[in-house]
Amino acid sequence: MTMIKWALLAALAAAMAVPFTRPVIAGEFADVLDTPALQSALAAHSMVTGLAHAGDRLVAVGQRGHILYSDDAGQHWQQAQVPVSSDLVSVHFPTPELGWAVGHDGVVLHSSDGGQTWRRQLDGRQVGPIMLAYYQHQLDKQPDDADLQARVGEAQRMVEEGADKPFLDVWFENERVGYIVGAFNLIFRTDDGGQRWTPLLDRTENPGALNLYALRPVGDELFIVGEQGLVMKLDRASGRFNAMPTPYNGSFFGVTGKPGVVLVFGLRGNVFRSTDGGATWNKIDLGLPLSITASSITADGRIVLVSQAGHVLVSADDGASFQLQPNTTLAPVAAAQVVSGGSLVLAGTRGLRQLPLE
Template sequence: MLSSKRIARALLLAALPALGQAAPFVDVLDLPAQHSELAVRSPLLAVTHAGARLVSVGQRGHILYSDTAGQTWQQAEVPVSADLNAVHFPTPAQGWAVGNDGVILHSVDGGRSWQKQLDGRRIGALMVEHYAALAAAEPEQPRWAELLAEGQRFVDEGADKPLLGVWFADERTGYAVGVFNLILRTSDGGRHWQPLLDRVDNPQGFHLNAIASTGDGLYIVGEQGLVLKWDAGRERFTSLPSPYQGTFFGVIGRPGEVLVHGLRGHVFRSRDGGRNWQALDSGLQVSITAATLDAQGHYRLFTQAGHLLRDDGNALQLLTQAQQAPVAGAVAVDDGLVLVGGHGVRRLTTQ
């Protein structure tokens, strides 16, 4: 009779081939996000309102939603595991999220479930098709050949181009922006997306980090001081005089006013549509990574180290907090703010 040690050894040897087999590769664009009780404490990169609901997106395809002003959260059904960088809801029901690998997701139920509309495996082909048609129609125009070559580069390099910002005017018309001047527009709710690289004053192909509306203007900010504004008459994003040559991470505003913020604590305000800018001294050398308007109408700005600044209309004031942690996104609720970042969600009572 075999000893217990010999039996155990035989069983182990029999199992070795199975243990040595690697799991088959599944692309994150085809792998649904995994449900986890720890998702609310996992890295989250953006948060927004969907009517009275809050929706937050983050790493590994995690999307959370809250109907209790951020006190409790539920995890949504998401068809991808790619990191998600931005989210926007033009209506309480209809919303879009974008992220790495060129992914664009759409929800029709306030963020409870999501469907994939586009990913980076198809973006290059869209660019090639679009700019090949323009090149054929206008062969004397060298710009079309340049953009056609750019589209082919996207095809050759695969689905590795992150989308970093998204904004929709309504249920039909919206934009997604990302690295290397990547910008897409839809006019049918995302059923079809059109490359818009030829409608942007960004000849050096700087990254487009964020897009937002102030109510009377649509702005994009990006690398090396890039600030763009949609010109409806010319049907393009035109460059504005930049107050800073460093990278901007965000843009926020309201009718008659726009703020841009970015590296090393830089914040600038314009009250004339971006023609002139006023520097707001943050007193910090830390990048400002998130901003929102609170319930009282004050701008609240946050740094990658978790500092909180309040704008009273004339200057920035640094506020103390009981707890300080990096912030990637923020929204106002009735009794304060809901913040998201590397440690998930937290609530902050405003001062």
Template structure:
């Protein structure tokens, strides 16, 4: 008899052939397996892009992080995990953070050359249990929900991803993710504090993006979720939006906020989120990434590789041609009109006209 039995999650696969058993490889968590150096990493799926000063940095599947100082030659960073990475952000030319699956938060102090793990999903769940496991008012429905969420996170292990990260300086930042997961640090990520009780997100919707815009900080997520940071209350409050579809991100200038998501939908606010107008993007595929270029133009990219540019604070966008329209998941500004477009086929550096 021939069969293969796979025993999960952390056990040995056994292959039995003609009565003989041969032990297969022991499964190891991506949290303890460093990212493998590979010549193919640059052509793999890349979900995140950013700049460390003049350096371009991209990140994606299997913990792969790569960096380039000229946009042509790329080197692979040393990363202590092989978890899929979803987002990265640099607060300075040297200090940056990357987040992803298994609840990982990574930090670099050398512009993306080497990375260390600051947190993982198991540690994050422990923080939630400590913060919400014994509520002061156990009869409060909100407190009960937070306790249940914390217990669920702990029981299910390190399986909740962070989906975005943003720092206002090298000390203070947020990491946001699935099921209302949000952590705050005020010491550069050495310690993290759960902020799930400070977010007006009672349905526990996923939070896909966090960025400053319109004079504040906004979070965008599923089912039209938009939250605005109220510094006086030290919490994120819900913003009413005339759209209930999923939003993948937020960007904007000091004057305007632009949120974008499914089926080419994007909305703009010029009054700090008090009112919103639909933007005619001219595309019907999901808008997956956005940024403000150094010259003040707002750029959006779609999952089909379309690139849109606005030079009037997001009031209107025009589609600009690219050399290769491949699925794009993240953008980075290389200066002088040059963009790094990261996505399904790796990273492309070009200057859309």
């Protein structure tokens, strides 16, 4: 399996190809999709790769299906009940109660109690068949469509490959409408809170099937970023994600900003800023050659970026410039969230920790 996002960030490398070892119980194969996450006192100190607010609660996801939640701004954590032990990558809550988490093996989990308990809505064993049924139905109506023929062939290959299909990010517009994205242009949408998922691979301007690392809204616009400088923006009228040209051909790991200001960030400290909805971009010089892997925004509107090594940079001018915050306890970071009181919670290879923001 390509350990696309969390292994890349945590291991401080551009990419890794590491086979995922499924757990063995009593000498027998145990599928991680059918094996609940183990309760562990060390879960908050193990690899954590995603963070999200669920109202005043903070929810974290990570390796081996671990999900934790905190009701005191990250000072103490409790472990949730999770039905799988697949590595989880990202989590999002559009409301304080309703949330979704995604990860490897095509896993999509849903919580309706603020992250305390979770149930599986989708996994990699279903992804290929869903795609095949959808695109075969479209091809039956347009049998001469070459693009649909290719989509059917792609879906057939995914069925044959099995469950090995990583999702890398999730975002919900509200309690019903949401998106998930992942490796090799994987993208699905739901309009009923995850009961049914529709593939949108034919609605992205991504002919090379580049990996999609993150999707997030900025103002009223929804962006997706990925490999080779890929930035796409949703055209709501057509339902398509159109590519926005950028002056960089390396990977972007995230997108952040405020109404009127969009920032994309990625490898080797590359950050680009747009004030015209992504039509043009200016490079922001951080003076830091390390990849930027996480972001957050403070209550007073400052933009926070965090490097793969744990450097924290803060902008008070809408991303036009950033100041490096002193930090003597550097550690690899994959996700960050500003919490009440103005501190920053960081997640990475060493688990979860708090850092005061100046």
